[in-house]
Amino acid sequence: MFLNYLKIFVRNLRKNPSFILINVFGLSVGMASSILIFLFVQHELSYDAYHEHSDRIYRVSRAWYNQDGETSLHLGHAAPPFGPLLKSDFDGQVEEAARLLNSKVVIKDEENIFEERRFFFADPEIFKIFSWNLKKGNESSALTFPDGLVLSETMASKYFGEGDPMGQTLTLMIGSFSFEMIVRGIMEDVPDNSHFKADFLASMEPVINFYGGYEEMMKNFGNNSFGTYLKLAEGVDYKDLEAQFPDFLDRHLPSDSRSSKASLGTSLFLWPLKSIHLHSNLDSEAEPNSSIEYVYIYSAIALFILLIACINFMNLATARSAKRAMEVGMRKVLGADRQLLIRQFMGETVYMSILAMVLALVMVWIVLPYFSNFTGKELSINFFSHPEYMVGFLILVLTVGLIAGSYPSLFLSGFQPVSVLKGTYKIGTVHEKFRSILVVSQFAISIVLIVAVLVVLRQLDFMKTKDLGFEKDEIVVLPAYKEFTDNYEMLRERLLKQRGIKELALGSRIPSGRLLDSQGTQAEVNGTLTTIDIRVADIHVSHSFMATFGIQTAAGRDFDYQLASDSTQAFILNESAVRAIGWKDPQEAIDKQFLYGGRRGYVVGVAKDFHFESLHQPISPMVFMIPDDRFNEVAIKIDPGFKDEAIAFLKEEWLAMKADFPFNYYTVADRFDQQYEAEQKIAAVFGNFAGLAILISALGLFGLATYSTEQRIKEIGIRKVMGASIWNVVSLLAQDFLKLVLIGFVVATPIAWYGMNQWLENFAYSIPVPWMPFLIAGISAALVAALTVSSQSIKAAMTNPVETFKVN
Template sequence: MYTNLLPMFRNYFKTAWRNLLKNKFYSLINMAGLTAGLVIGILILLWVQDERSFDGFHKKAADIYRLELFGGTGASKQIWSMTVAPIGPLAKKELPEVAEQLRMTYNNYASLYKYRDKSFADERAMFTDPSLFTMFDFPLVEGSAAQPFPDAHSVVITRKTAKKFFGDEPALGKVISTETNENYTVSGVIDDLPLNSTIQFDMLMPMTLMMQKWLEAKIDLNHDFNSYMYFTFLQLKHGVSPAGLGPRLNQVHLRNKPEDTDADYLLLPLNKMHLYNADGSDAGAQTVTIFMIVALLILTIACINYVNLSTARAMLRSKEVSLRKIVGAAKMQLFLQFVVETALLFLFSAVLAVVSVRLVMPLFNQISGKQLVFDIANGRMWTVILCTIGATLVASSIYPAMLLSSFDPLKALKSKLSISRGDAAFRKTLVVIQFASSVILIIGTLVIYRQLNYIRHKDLGYDKSHVFSFWMRDMRPAYETAKGKLLGLTGVQGVTASTNTIIDMGGISGDNEWDGKAANQTFIVHPIAVDKDFFSFFKMQLAEGEGFTGTKADSTHFLLNETAIKEIGLQHPIGKRFRSWKINGTIVGVVKDFHFGSMKQKIAPALFYSQPDILSRMYIRTTGENAAATIRAAEELFKQYNAGYPFSYAFLDESFNQLYQSEEREGTLFFYFAAMAIIISCLGLFALAAYATHLRFREIGIRKVLGASVPGIIALLAKDFVRLVLLGILIAVPVAWYAMHQWLTGFAYRTDLNWTVFVIAGLITIVIALATISFQAVKAAVANPVASLKTE
């Protein structure tokens, strides 16, 4: 039996090849649609696989959780990913379920690192506990994981950093110095971090050194429950559930700081850290789900093209099938024949798709912000590719093969065979699904564009136009002198400074007190030190009171934004006592709310204070016309005080746009996906229109002889397809409304889902569909009727 299989399948392939060559037009249409669908589907699914793989490479990932704080009152209550320093060690000490703890925080003490005559600025340096090397799978290629930091001035660096600092020289034992004249000895080299790691760094210093620095400021980190500056990870004993640990950690915290009753601890699983918040809400998972659906929609559209053309042209092959049946072909043999035909077409499409994926991968990475690599040895990548191709092949081949192998041979030979109403309805349903999917993607693109446009043009509560900023570093003590020089330049309209960037104010503090504070009330606020011109520079409005005056009295004055005043419940705040950290002072002004972060979150409480000696970021407003000259002047001034540093600046407009980089990428990808969906759908529509025109060739000729006009014939051929497109739009609108409504809920400040979006998407689809159909319709309508009447 098996000896007959090889000749049989050889015959199948030979017949399939001849049929593909005989119908080149339809074969090319099918191949183009399938190739395009596979390329987009594979790229999206590789993107999805990468997103879902984050942090999964750690062997203990299932037992590791990041500790997060759900703290504050009212609108200020939100999830903070940074906690106080003592909570990790206390959790390990007091909770038997905790096997290990780890704290990490940024090194804000140094920003320039030198080795001999080389200097490097702004390396991603962090302080950490040594348990990082036993809890996570960041393997040391040099050094000891058991003792990564032999002393407080040890440093572990990545392989990439070692190459940058030392070239091909051995890294162990080398000494790196900082601008603060501290020396660090390289005690280990860690393998470069995987791209799908949420935790990223270039250099690691011991947490013991951080504690020493705070002790110099007379603050013991082991008992400091006011500074929320640390990422804390807990490794639970294997198999232990985290349920109930949050409330017990709350009790540990309250024993040390009883007034923080509004602060709740949450445990976020390590393998969910990239896509979810600690309360289970979305932090990217929704986007991954949407992209998976998009991939399936585009693959479905490509499959529908093949199924529609195969079933539509089934009547033309009915006699072929009937003759095969009469000479003894079984139904299963015919079924296999048509499956092989589909497989052969898929083979060509799959090869083209894989080659195309390899070629467009750099462009896809540029658009998506990924660094995916087309590695032929990557089994996971091939799993995605082969599963995509295999599933699409099965979906496309089964129904056409069943239909073509089921004809009644006698009826077919007598030309009395007709496609059933059910088959015709099925084909029409597929066309409706195609265009409904395309309309959903077009609506998604338009909504994302509207939301990004809304963000760009929304009144932020401050003016960021023509402003660039940079870290002052050693220029800080000479700030007033530098400010005076810059204000003397023609192109400079204003100069100010602060501790953090106004785009994202960063740090938080829970050590606050005021007149009328309720018992056990927790108030978490974003503090920022500013100079006296900060509010006028950014054209920010004061709701009450006054700003800073530049006098010594400013050191005990505070300004809060409207949200902060509302949350602490002060009716008449001006003149009321307020304490932040160890500074007792008075509220002198209330700043109108402004956006200092992503519009995905509500405006949070903000606190402004005056401490000139810690101002670190300078802002310069230019006229716009002399920006280049102003930047050069600022660089020259910067280098007078920072000879070892490279000058690095950023315009606020650019920094603001970076907050929405992922949304920008989503919008760009959606645009391309929608365009490809329309192109693939129109390829199928074009072929179906050509086939419908071919079937009605004689009818068109007769109608023209009897006086039918060209517009009338075009309308006759187009109306059936237009009805299907309109039905697709009607189905797509409620689905797209629901999907984009869910997406918009991720923004605290968002545009509305205006009806014009749906009208525009529908009109775009109808115009493109009409243009596709009309090409064939016009071609048939202007043809010489004599030619059609002479056929057959």
């Protein structure tokens, strides 16, 4: 039976190669698109699943609350005491606990200086939680040595080449602190589908010493920079354990300022390991995560493209119905029943789907390296490591074959032999309407995708061009090491003499970063010093910070070099902080008493609100102060006309001052743009797949136009004999299809508006859904339809009427 279906398919391929190839091409494009997105989605859903006990591993996060209960900050990290305390307090429920502390280190070998960012101090228990295999060394002891260091295979090759790294010493530098570590282990590279990647794991001992010993470290609940992971005992429900955390916090933390219970101001949460990558986008993450929303979006696009391809096949198959009507009639006369014919046509479709899959896999093989580079994922089709792919592709072939062949099979097998053989068979209005619905569906999906890409591009343009309230362009940022901060005034005077350097300032954080630092706040409100139960983020700055970034003043003044008290008593707030504290306007805040983190002073100025963080976040209350230290970065404002000269000078000065450290800088403008990479990628995805949707829709419309022209060929001939012009005929044939595009536009508009409105809610600052993308999408779809239909309409209109009357 199947061999017979194959023979019929081959026979039709020889008789109508162009029809078969167009059909196969449409299906293959849909399949290839779906396979690419399937590989991406499968990779996203596989994060951290490779760990042996991944279902029992959880990360601890910490949140803080304002007085009204609103979350003011939620970190994916926790303070150093929490890991050991959770293990001891919940012994029997918590099987293992381990902490990780990420740090940027500088490593110098015999010839080069490297800056490494995937460096983690780690507790020895980390190997009991994560399934990271050591190729050399002992998992149970490698990090128990105070100087123990474990390298990934890539780092071992980078620093030691073909030599044996075991027992070798590396000198590490963190800021001005230098220490030596001995290689005690080599581990396999951390897989790409991990929510963070570690190239180095070092003993926690240097960190303990930095805190002044283990006892002092266990008292520090303020530095919430430690990734804390738990492996729960089998059968433990993490929600039941999480419910015990408020009492745990009340036992170990000092009381909250609002009550005797610390748990009213802060909470701990457990995140299942496999959910972190797609569901955890907290205020601090080990690495930027993705979002389950984008997985849904990609999956929906794959489904839409595949659906359009199937609709395209249906339209093309029914467009050729007139040429197969006689075949169906003869088969029925010779005894074939409808079920047999349905199986025949479905079999042909499945064979066509198999051929399309082969072509689709070739397309994927060609495109996959570019798609992998675009997504930043290591995607591949490896049937040896993933034999389930074969099953998935087989299911895809059968699904596409059944969906695409269902309607044509029912349609073609329903021809009445008497009517067909007499030449009087006519297509019913139900079938005509159904094909119209298919075309409307195709163009509705295409229009939704076009609108989506245009709205995303509009939002991206808005984010990149919006006035952030400060001057971000041409601000170069360098690390502020001790050698720089200790000699800051002298270096500042020297640098300002260089052509191209306009201003510079120190800061604990620089705009484009996250506001993660805050302390207790009290302010004078209505003559009384009042505790402020909202989070006010602190930024430690030098005197020239506001001038460097061009931040405008709403009231009061900037920091003054001539006033020594500004270094110990002066505070500058932003307008959001003024409103949150309860002062009626910026002027009222001036000269009010202000206590922050143990420092007492006065508000000397109020800065106008500006976007310190990306437009995903609302503007937070902020306080600026001049500290004795805590400077992490130096911002240097460059004259764009002398940028290269200024950068060269900075590099020369840097190497003279800090020869052991690489000269690496970033610009504030570039780092703001990097925060919108997810939106840039989704815009590109929408754009590419919207183009494919239009292409496949045009093929489907071409098929329906061909069918319609064949059905009306005698009518066209009569109209031409009666004096109709080519334009009259083209207009007659085109108007019906343009109506379908218009209906598709009407259907797509509310869907696109709702979808994009929901997407824009992810931003604290966004554009309203504009009307122009809808107009552009509608016009684009109409033009594609007009060009597609006109190609067949003009051909029919130019046919000699005599020839049309010869058509049987």
